[in-house]
Amino acid sequence: MTGRDLRLAVVCSSNQNRSMEAHQVLNKKGFNVRSFGSGNCVKLPGPSFDKPNIYDFNTTYDQMYTDLINKDKTLYTQNGILHMLDRNRRIKQKPERFHDCFDKFDVIFTCEERVYDQVIEELAARIPTDNSKVHVINIDIQDNHEEATIGAFLILELAQLLSQSDDLDNDIDELLQDFEAKSERSLLHSIAFQ
Amino acid sequence: MVDTLTEQTIDRVVELLNDAILASTDKDKVNNLRQVQELVIHNDLVDNFLDEILGFQNDALVEVRKFVVNFIEAACSKDAEFFPKLIVNLHFALNDSSPHVVKKGIHVSTLLYPKFLKWASKVKVDEILESTHEVWCNIKRYIFNLLDSSENDGVRTQCIKFMEMIVICQTKRDQWSNTDDFSLDSMENCKLVNLEQLEEEANYVFEQLLIFHGTPHISSLNLMATMQSLVILARQRSDRYLSKVIQALESLHANLPPTLAKSQVTSVRKQLKVQLTLLLKHPAAATNIQFQTQIIQLLNDLGAGQSEVYKCLQEVRKRGLKVEQANIEPKPKKIKLEPDAESSTREKLEPVLPLPSPKVTRNDANTAIDITSEDLISCLNNIANVCDLVLVSLLSLPDSMPAHFLATYTPVAAAGTPSQIKHLARLLSTQFTTTGIGKGVEEMVERAAISAKAKKSQNSEQQYQKIATLVSRGIAQEAKKQEQAQLNNQNKVKLMPTGKTLSGSVKVKQLNFEELTTELSDDMKVRMIADSVSRIIQAEERKLITCPSQLESRNKVLTHLSTEFHDHSFNVATLVRGYAFEDIRNRADLLFNLVYNEYAVAKKNGNDMSHYDNCLSFIFKELIERVDVRDRDHFLPRFFYEVPLLTPEVISQLEGMITRETSYSGITLGFSILQTLIEKKIKLRPQLLSVMLNLSILMDKPEVRAQAIKVIKYLHEIYGADVKGPIERFSLEKLQRLLDPCPIPEEPETQWTEDVIKIFLLPYLCLLPNNHKLIHDLALVYVSTIPDIKRVILRVLDVPVKGMGMDSPELLLLVETCPKGAETLVTRIIHVLTDKQPPSADLVSRVRDLYHKRVPDVRFLIPVLNGLSKREVIAALPKLIKLNQLVVKEVFNRLLGTQVESGQNYQSPLTAADLLVALHNIDPSKCDMKTVMKAISLCFAEKHIYTDEVLAIVMQLLMEQSPLPTLLMRTVIQSLSLHPRLLGFVMNILQRLILKQVWNQKKVWEGFIKCCQRTKPQSFQVLLQLPAPQLRTVFRNSPDFKPALQEHVSSFTDTQRSHLPQSILDAIFSDDGDVKEEIPQLENNEPECDGQSNSPSSSVLSQPALIPPVSIINTNVNIATVTTTNGASAMET
Secondary structure, three states: OOOOOOOEEEOOOOOOHHHHHHHHHHHHHHOOEEEEOOOOOOEOOOOOOOOOOOOOOOOOHHHHHHHHHHHHHHHHHHOOOOHHHHHHHHHHHEEEEEEHOOOOEEEEEEOOHHHHHHHHHHHOOOOOOOOOOEEEOOOOOOOOOHHHHHHHHHHHHHHHHHHHHOHHHHHHHHHHHHHHHHHOOOEEEEEEEE | OHHHHHHHHHHHHHHHHHHHOOOOHHHHHHOOOOOOOOOOOOOHHHHHHHHHHHHHOOOOOOOHHHHHHHHHHHHHHHOHHHHHHHHHHHHHHOOOOOHHHHHHHHHHHHHHHHHHHHHHHOOOOOHHOOOHHHHHHHHHHHHHHHHHHOOOHHHHHHHHHHHHHHHHHOOOOOOOOOOOOOOOOOOOOOOOOOOOHHHHHHHHHHHHHHHHHHHOOOOOHHHHHHHHHHHHHHHHOHHHHHHHHHHHHHHHOOOOOOOOOHHHHHHHHHHHHHHHHHHHHOHHHHHHHHHHHHHHHHHOOOOOOOHHHHHHHHHHHHHHHHHHHHHHHHHHHHHHHHHHHHHHHHHHOOOOOOOOOOOHHHHHHHHHHHHHHHHHHHHHHHHHHHHHHHHHHHHHOOOOOOHHHHHHOOOOOOOOOOOHHHHHHHHHHHHHHHHOOHHHHHHHHHHHHHHHHHHHHHHHHHHHHHHHHHHHOOOOOOOHHHHHHHHHHOOOOOOOOOOOOHHHHHHHOOOOOOHHHOOOOHHHHHHHHHHHHHHHHHHHHHHOOHHHHHHHHHHHHHHHHHOOOOOOOOOOHHOOOOOOHHHHHHHHHHHHHHHHHHHHHHHOOOOOOOHHHHHHHHHHHHHHHHHHHHHHHHHHHHHHHHHOOOHHHHHHHHHHHHHHHHHHHHHHHHHHHHHHHHOOOOHHHHHHHHHHHHHHHHOOOHHHHHHHHHHHHHHHHHOOOOHHHHHHHHHHHHHHHOOOOOOOOOOOOOOOOOHHHHHHHHHHHHOOOOOHHHHHHHHHHHHHHHHHHHHHHHHHHHHHHHHHHHOOHHHHHHOOOOOOOOOHHHHHHHHHHHHHOOOOOOHHHHHHHHHHHHHOOOOHHHHHHHHHHHHHHHHHHHHHHOHHHHEEEEEEHHOOOOOOOOOOOOOOOOHHHHHHHHHOOOOOOOOOOOHHHHHHHHHHHHHHOOOOOHHHHHHHHHHHOOOOOHHHHHHHHHHHOHHHHHHHHHHHHHHHHOOOHHHHHHHHHHHHHHHHHHHOOOOOHHHHHHHHHHHHHHHOOOHHHHHHHHHHHHHHHHHHHOOOOOHHHHHHOOHHHHHHHHHHHHHHHHHHHHHHOOOOOOOHHHOOOOOHHHHHHHHHHHHHHHHHHHHHHHOOO
């Protein structure tokens, strides 16, 4: 299970911006990657801060796209939401909720501490089937387009580091600490069994 | 049809296998092999190709070897019958050089073991199954060992998971367990294995996990993995493990591994929080208030808000209702389970398991934490303690808040509530226990020691029982059995790893120690011992030892070693002692340990104190001679006071130190030690006391003697008969020595010098103020000793007698019963007593009695003069003034009170004037005039007492007497010469003397003339008042008066002259021939004066004086000489 065979997952809260950005980048670099949201529903910015657009995880990106175009095309073009949804629908059909996915991964990246909490909580609550390990790593990324881009590259860099390791389980502690020092970001890391 | 299909498949498989062998990349190989696996397993062809496939286990490529492990899993899962065939290969995989294969191997083992158990519980037990089980046992053991021995994080993580599985599989379910998992419940009718044995193994494995969880240098990944496993176990087997797991998590929270990086700490805390939340939601925790509060407290500490906790609790409550009823029954089971498990273990499984080591386990540590925290709760309830803690910790507070603290800090919820205090106590206690201090640790260590002992005895007992049963079975049966066993061994299937080219497994050769080793030579042994000890000693320098408990145990080791090798090598003890003395300040404890251990050993060896004595002597020798003075001053007393037993050798060392020591402080130290020892060590008191006493008469060491005397005096004052007795006996004995002809009986030529005498006297004298009775012994000795010693005794009596005081009944008794020959002594004593204060009535009466009844020596009276009545004093005066001039002076001092310090209320029986008057009135028959004159002049010497006023009074008093005292005029002249101011008063006196017909008393008359001579010209007026005959006598005695008086009268006016009677004028202006007429008059008076001077009859006056002028001149000269000798200055005015 060395190198490019790593099964990666990127999780943010709505599986729209940060996780999808990373999903795209990793995908391009040939990683086996999937992306998820950890929230109960998918939230997109609305006309004002307190009026977000809320969808459930069954709504496809395409549906959201058309919905928003109908609502306020200029607004959602301007704030880049439409562009983002457009990108997303090219990657996959619809957002996925982490809690509904029982596939196995080797490394799960989370984009926010809250998401990390939700993920490890979920994983801890599951009953493991074959006790295969998964590393859960959190990199804090603010939920905006620019940060998402930067964050995606950080995740890529980290994924490359991890994939180059011959014995990930043994090296990961050190890799992460080096990465923390280099990127001047603090990471969270845990292990879970699935 | 089927056959052809199978054949096709077989062909395909063969082809694939060949491809796989030829393939160069791991991907291709694995791809081919995967296809083979698919085909083989789906078509039940495993048996056909088993060897071929397993042959790949020796492939150079890791992925291929991993595949083989996967294949084993697939095959065994498909059909458990493959276990016997594949199990050895699985075991083999665990020994692989690549960690990936090992991990896979463990992973597969984790998956297969439950399957194996399931299978094993169903099939018939035969040899093959047993052998398979045996290999499983080896695998288990191997993996358990890996947890500690592997360097690879991932491998360890897999081990943890494996162990978790073992615990789940080998324990019974409880009511909350997941029923899907395999568990011991499904093995009820298994013949292969002993269920209790398995359960015990599970407990052991759980313990191991707990221990691993608490390892201080665990990596964050392992830690989180273990944490999760423990929580899974706690949830699945809550009855057994929940409480222990909560404890473990709690102690983890209090003691996060120090090696974790900052972000790792955050991760671990998060994980901890998640796991605790899971536990909180577990019904077993929900139904136990204690667990619940414990968990909630921890969660609060980890930053979980009230709402979060509340949410959890809500969730639990929703499920809770149905849960609670089910809960009631199985509860007592939990209590029963543990002892059961424990007791069953030891009996039934000897070989299978590595027995838990007897050292303190995690479990014990938890108990220790419990005990310590109980202990701490009470401490924390004391406000003062809490304040102290806060104040102390303020000192180590950093200036600014560290970032990670800020990040993780949550305000303490419910501070000060009992539950919070309890929690805090637990946190503290966890830390205490980790450092190895606290009540709990002590108790557990004790318990561990006891249980280790018990276990030992138990084991031997079991063995004994076993032997007994064996014997009872009968020999025949036994023989038969043995035969069978032999057969069994021969027939026993030896499972071999499947596969073609297996490298032989390493055979373990049984070690036979006796064969392998030869005994070391004694030299070698000694050297090795010495080397090891010095290595232990050096451990401190190398900073290997950090925590106090380690240091303590090291000291213990050193101590025991040093007593262990007495008979073999002296190096050890000397080494250790030498080491301790290098830095005695920090290593004094080690020395104490040594001493105590030696003592214990000596006690054990039937009170053979020689080693103890040696050790102690060495230590004291070092302390006294080598150690720096300051350290010596500190440690020497400590050692003396605290060692278990002081041997005579050591006491003599102390004595030697005092004797040899030259510095004052050293001597003082020695004495303070000796004194304290006398006071504290009751048993040794006689020896110690005699040392002290001997020091008090040590020749050539005045300083030592002085200190010894001081201490002896103190001891004598404070303590009872057991101390007083020997001291008194000793000092009396020394006192008696004064009766010997020489101070040292062995050397007859030595002399009693003053110093020697004092040395023998001092111990005795210092006791006198405390025990007055002793004084009588002194008197006895005094009487019979030589004069030299007497003198010394008299001289040294001062202080002790003053210390006794004059009210001492014993002293009074001595005065009363003064032995013959001791009068000087008694006098001296009385003197000393009254030296600075007036004598008491008691004393006075005793002395008076003595004086009157037994020893009429007036000197007795001197000290008590002031206590006598005026009459008595005056009566004694003649005798007194006859004494030595100095004594007389002393007497006067006493009478006049000059020696008494001012401020004391002092009443002399005689006033100064009284004294002088009394002196004048002394009967000449009792005392000659010369002595009286000396005495009087002594009075005049006291100018500050005999002022002009006093003298005037004296003269007045004397003059009023009749007859006039002989020495009156002498005193008048002397007074006048001392105080010229008295001139007028003297003139007055002279005139009044004329009225008293002074010429009737010859001496006085002579004095009168002399006085007139001295006081001319003022005396002319007086002379003129004399009757003419007397005037003529004056002229005759001192002819120079006549011309002077003629001149004086010539200067008178006529009127003045007319007042003079003619006879006077005639006398003045007459011829010198008149003088001769008067001579016989004077001659006549002389004898009367000698016979009864105090009562000259008036008839004498008319008788002609017959004394020749020469004698008069003689007397005059006499007076003059006396006065000049007494006070030249006084006469010159």
